Amino acid sequence: AQRVTQPEKLLSVFKGAPVELKCNYSYSGSPELFWYVQYSRQRLQLLLRHISRESIKGFTADLNKGETSFHLKKPFAQEEDSAMYYCAGETSGSRLTFGEGTQLTVNP
Amino acid sequence: EPEVTQTPSHQVTQMGQEVILRCVPISNHLYxxxxxxxxxxxxxxxxxxxxNEISEKSEIFDDQFSxxxxxxxxxxxxxxxxxxEDSAMYFCASSEGTSGNEQFFGPGTRLTVL
Known part of the structure; x- marks a missing residue:
């Protein structure tokens, strides 16, 4: 079965520190992978997707097929990055399978 | 910027009652x-x-859902x-296409079953 896991429920860093949110997947074939973010009292929104290989708000994520990982990284965290982050994978039918989510807190 | 909307934001119902959660997807989206x-x-x-038809459903989506x-x-x-056990936040989403297309989410409806 398709599965996405985020091992850290909570992650706390100081402003300016690097941050890495971990995501591992278990999929047959080549998955489409995404990071979604939910800021306080806002809706779920796409942060980035592996197919675009883009950097959004300073975040990047690289698909590592050998380790079946899609970790989200930012070299210098900002207070406004505090949010809930969800890793998600997509099957051929467009069903998104979400990880458990990681609550990131960036302290001043 | 167009957004997915959902109503109501919070629905409280008694066990055994029927509920309908409403969503208005983004207008040019097809999924x-x-x-x-x-x-x-x-x-x-x-x-x-x-x-106009279900393309995929999960094992959660049994005969009680439509x-x-x-x-x-x-x-x-x-x-x-x-x-x-149906008490949850229900999110509607829409997208232009499949396979790597962004799904745009609504704010959710919190359903509380008493």
Whole structure:
């Protein structure tokens, strides 16, 4: 079965520190992978997707097929990055399978 | 910027009652979805809908659930006879296409079954 896991429920860093949110997947074939973010009292929104290989708000994520990982990284965290982050994978039918989510807190 | 809207924001119902959750997807989108998140748990896929029919559904989406696009704008999720375990946040989403397309989420409807 398709599965996405985020091992850290909570992650706390100081402003300016690097941050890495971990995501591992278990999929047959080549998955489409995404990071979604939910800021306080806002809706779920796409942060980035592996197919675009883009950097959004300073975040990047690289698909590592050998380790079946899609970790989200930012070299210098900002207070406004505090949010809930969800890793998600997509099957051929467009069903998104979400990880458990990681609550990131960036302290001043 | 166009957004997915959902009504109501909070619905309280008695066990065994029927509820209808409403969504208005983004107007040029063709694919529609429902997800739910029980408190403290993962966001889970329920169903996807395209061209006026269900394209995929999860094992959660049993006979108690149904979806409909009654007109050109609304997309509804009906739960026929609610159970306590149906209490969750229900999210509607829409996308232009599949396979790597961004799904745009609504703000959610919190359903509380008493």
């Amino acid at each position: 529609f979805y429902w997800y739910r998140q029980i408190l403290g748990q993962k966001v889970e896929f329920l169903v996807s809908f395209y061209n 979806v409909e696009r009654p007109d050109g704008s609304n997309f509804t999720l009906k739960i026929r006879s609610t159970k306590l």
